[in-house]
Amino acid sequence: MSWVARFLPTCQEMSHLLSDALDRRLPWHIRARMFAHLRMCVLCEQYRHQLALLRRLLRLKDDSHGTGGQAPQPGLPDEAKERIRRALHSSHS
Amino acid sequence: MDEVVGPDSHRWIDEHGDYLYRFALVRVYDSNVAEDLVQDTFLAALQGTRRESGPTAERRWMVGIIKHKIIDHFRKTAREPLREGDLTDIPSADDDFAADGHWKPETGSGSSWPKNPDGLLERKQFWNTLGICLDKLPPRTAQVFTLREMDDMETGEICRLLHLTQTNLGVMLYRARKQLRNCLSVRYFGKSEEGAH
Numbered sequence: 001m002s003w004v005a006r007f008l009p010t011c012q013e014m015s016h017l018l019s020d021a022l023d024r025r026l027p028w029h030i031r032a033r034m035f036a037h038l039r040m041c042v043l044c045e046q047y048r049h050q051l052a053l054l055r056r057l058l059r060l061k062d063d064s065h066g067t068g069g070q071a072p073q074p075g076l077p078d079e080a081k082e083r084i085r086r087a088l089h090s091s092h093s
Numbered sequence: 094m095d096e097v098v099g100p101d102s103h104r105w106i107d108e109h110g111d112y113l114y115r116f117a118l119v120r121v122y123d124s125n126v127a128e129d130l131v132q133d134t135f136l137a138a139l140q141g142t143r144r145e146s147g148p149t150a151e152r153r154w155m156v157g158i159i160k161h162k163i164i165d166h167f168r169k170t171a172r173e174p175l176r177e178g179d180l181t182d183i184p185s186a187d188d189d190f191a192a193d194g195h196w197k198p199e200t201g202s203g204s205s206w207p208k209n210p211d212g213l214l215e216r217k218q219f220w221n222t223l224g225i226c227l228d229k230l231p232p233r234t235a236q237v238f239t240l241r242e243m244d245d246m247e248t249g250e251i252c253r254l255l256h257l258t259q260t261n262l263g264v265m266l267y268r269a270r271k272q273l274r275n276c277l278s279v280r281y282f283g284k285s286e287e288g289a290h
Contacts, residue, residue: 010194012187019267023241023248043196050206050274057210058243061220075111080128084110087132088102088139 008037014044018051105135108148109155116156120163120239122228130166134159160244164254167236171255189271204278219281226276230269237262238269 009017017034020026026034038045076084113134117127134155143154191197213219227235237255240246246254252262 010190011196012190012194015189015271016267019270020263022270023263023266046206047196047274050278051270053206053210054270054273054277055242057213059245060210060214076106076114076128076131077124080114080131081106081110084106084128084132084135085103088106088135091136091139 008033008040011037011041011044014038014041015047018044018048022051022055102135102139105138105155109152112152113155113159117159117163119224120236120243121166122232122235126166130159130162133162137162167240168254170233170236189275204282206278206282222277222281223273226273226280229276230272234265234269237265238273241266 014034014037017026017030021031021034038048110131113131114127117130118124121127121130137158138155141158143151145154189197207213227238230238233255237251237257240251240254241248248259248262251257252259257265
């Protein structure tokens with residue numbers, strides 16, 4: 001292991017930092033060490049990409065569902081519709 | 094039964110019922126709770142008045158109401174103490190790393206995640222798998238993950254809402270992300286015949 005590696009976070013530490021970085025802006029000296037680690041480590045770079053992709057997917061999906069995109073999950077069951085219809089009715093009378 | 098309950102409310106169930114139900118279901122992971130939230134939303138809508146007109150405005154208005162209902166629901170469940178799995182160290186939690194802090198070779202590698210989200214958005218099987226993976230998370234962990242990643246809520250707000258410290262929230266999000274990544278790698282991206290259907 002090179003001497004540089006001793007100054008860089010381990011992959012395990014990186015996994016925490018990469019998660020934190022999605023929630024807040026980390027100090028520059030930490031970002032610099034993360035950057036250096038990512039340049040050398042395929043698995044951490046892959047992990048960074050996977051977390052980012054997951055976030056993009058969830059946010060894109062939220063915008064698209066209902067605007068003609070395919071329904072990914074079942075709709076409101078019929079019994080529930082009937083129950084709600086009755087509830088609306090009785091709340092009004 | 095055919096009597097008109099306010100001019101719109103019958104139409105609402107058919108036009109917005111499915112959408113609102115799915116909107117709630119992906120956030121609360123419980124079909125009974127989701128049904129109740131839809132009902133509460135329509136009841137609240139009966140009392141309220143909408144400012145803008147037009148079908149998209151109506152949908153936006155309903156979504157605004159159900160978002161509040163969902164947050165109220167989370168707030169109620171937040172009064173219950175955290176369950177074991179949400180914070181205590183689950184033994185498998187850091188099985189992903191070797192003693193020297195490196196990823197174990199089998200974690201993540203071999204699965205082929207795509208570069209961008211385009212193809213996946215439409216793929217029903219992916220969303221089903223994601224649902225299965227979310228179900229495996231402890232319930233509160235799944236809640237905070239949803240609020241953060243789906244609804245883009247600031248961490249400070251999630252902490253206030255659910256009475257969590259920043260540290261607890263950080264741990265929960267870390268676990269949620271890593272477990273979902275692992276689960277998807279195995280159950281979806283690991284398959285060589287990925288996307289056959």
